[in-house]
Every structure is written in structure tokens, then in C-alpha cells.
Amino acid sequence: MLNGLGVSSEATQRTLAAGDPLGTHRVLDPPGALPQPAARLDADASRSFETEIVVEVQTLNIDAASFRQMEEASFGSPDGVARLVLETVARRGKQHNPVTGSGGMLLGVVRRVGSLAEHRGVAVGDRVATLASLSLTPLSLRRIVAVRPASAQLDVEGTAIVFASAPLARMPTDMPERLALALLDVAGAAPQVARLAGPGDTVAVLGAGGKSGLLCAAEARRRVGPGGRVIGVETSAEFAADLRALGLCDHVAVADARDPIAVRDAVLPLSGGAGADLTLSCVNVPGVELSAIVATRDRGKAYFFAMSTSFTAAALGAEGIGKDVDLYIGNGYAHGHADHTLALVRERPALAALMASRYG
Secondary structure, three states, X not given: OEOOOOOEHHHHHHHHHHOOOOOHHHEEEOOOOOOOOOOEEOOOOOOOOOOEEEEEEEEEEEOHHHHXXXXXXXXXXXXXXXXXXXXXXXXXXXXXXXXXXXXXXXXXXXXXXXXXXXXXXXXXXXXXXXXXXXXXOOEEEEEEEEEEOOOOEEEEEEEXXXXXXXXXXXXXXXXXXXXXXXXXXOOOHHHHHHHHOOOOOEEEEEOOOOHHHHHHHHHHHHHHOOOOEEEXXXXXXXXXXXXXXXOOOOEEEEOOOOOXXXXXXXXXXXXXXXXXXXXXXXXXXXXXHHHHHHOEEEEEEEEEOOOOOOHHXXXXXXXXXXXXXXXXXXXXXXXXXXXXXXXXXXXXXXXXXXXXXXXX
């Protein structure tokens, strides 16, 4: 018998039992949505689907913009952040911040691999990091054990469900797990820079002293070569000093990325007055869209990695000041991005040591 779509009811039942590789079978509200934009997911791991991998969760690595927002809403209280996470997960069946719209990723141990997810190459007992956002990952939490603001990580007890289409990676064994988790959280940044930057380019990195900013600056240094230039813009004087010590940037400017005039005045003199060929925005606060745009030369490229970005503000801001630049939306995924990022940090012991001191 065929249903209204011309598909046999038997085939439909088999699909429902197996689960949709994209995870639509876990969407509770609204019906027919994909998991990321959905308002609520079913995180009941006792219901088994063959396209799923079930993970016993040990650590949540919260997206930087999301963690900062929750800290501000909780007046800097770690207990307040924990409460907000528990409330969000209980209400939505996932860690999908209702203010920032972002999530993060997690570390855990594989508990079950469905028969239609065996091609993912992980087995029961493997320690893995999910490379798909928590904003689309069904999650249930029994309790939060600890909150670590410096790394935006929470140690937890819980269960997550990874869909057959969602990227994940085995944890490396040659570096601290907390460091590896922090790196994998922003693993999409460096491969995107590798695609956009070329020999001889001038690259400006806003928020260059932060987690994704350091990786972007390191990749830019590798790509532009001796004839190129890397300009780091950092609000924090401490992070700016770390940048100078690493030697990733030809110039480091201390400026508030929320002040487009200050950023423009810092970058333009260091780029021959034209602006950067490529500007990377890695700042985890809103209101920095125009700063990236005014720092970029005519027909240059501005790449927005942070989830705090308003792409409406970027598009309309560029239009309003008559700036003809190509605007790129940050994508947390690129083919081979986990291996790419881990290799980049392994190549630079000083960078690995700095990031371990902060996030490990």
C-alpha cells in the first residue's frame, strides 16, 4: 500500500524504526523541522534507533558567545550558569541557548552504536568529541558536577544522541583531553582560513588572542608566507602580550573590536592604507560586524566566525557605508577539520603550551 507520497507504508515504518540520518525523528516541536532550528527534541536514550550513536556525556564545551551571555545573565555566578544550562536542557532537550541561538559540543564515551551508524568508525567504549553543535544534539542531564569559566566547560553526568549525519571524532591521546576538547570546539576556523588566505595577503584577525583567534592567526601566518602580513587586534592587553610572545602576528594592536573607528585606525596604517585582504572576526560579543568591514579593503573578504555575529548587521552595515566586500558566514565544519586543527597546534609547541595553560 502506498501513502500520499507514493511510498509504501512498510517502507515508512522501516524508516521510522531506523531513524532519519538527519535526526528529524527526534523533533518534537515543530513537526517536520530539522533538529537545529527545532524548539524541542526528544532526548530519551531508552528509545533506540539504528541511525544513532548514544554517548555517555562527561563534559560540555559551551560556545563562547553562549557562555558569556549566561555569565552576564548570572552576574558571573558559576552556579547561575549551571542553573541556566539545566533549565535549557530540561525545556528543549538540547543545550540550545535561547538568547544566542548557539550551543557548543561535548566529550563522552560511546555507549551504543546503531547498526546503520557503524560506518562512522566508532565503537562502544571509545572516547569521542561531537563536532556537531549542542544546539542540534539531543541531550539529557542528570547533574552538573563543576563549572570551569576559564575554558567555558562544564563537567556533567548525562546522555547525548549523535545522528548518523553529525560529525564526531575520537579523542587524541597525545594532548590533555580538556585542551583537545577546546580545540575541537573551534576546529572549523583554521581550515576556512586556509581556503581564504593566500601568499602575500594581509590578514587582520579581530579577537586574535582568543581561542579561535589564535588558531586563525596561526593558520594565516602559515598561508601568507614571508611576503604577507598578519595583524592581530585584541581588546585584552594580557592576550595582546601573549600574541606578541608567540610571534604569530607581524603587528598587534590593542583596540576594542566594538569600536569600528578604532579598529579602522589601527588596521589601515598597517596595511598600506588600503585595509586587509582578509579580515577574520573571532570576537565573542555582538556589535563588531562593522569593525571587520571597515578594516577590509575594497573587494576584500570579511569572515565572521563567532556565533555572536548578526549577519543582518553585517549585510546592511556594508551596504550603508558603501563597502564592496565579500562576507563569509562562519561554518564550524570543514572536511578534515579536526585533524587539520590538531596538527596545526602540534606544529607550534608554544601555541600548544599557551592554549593548554588556558583551556587544559
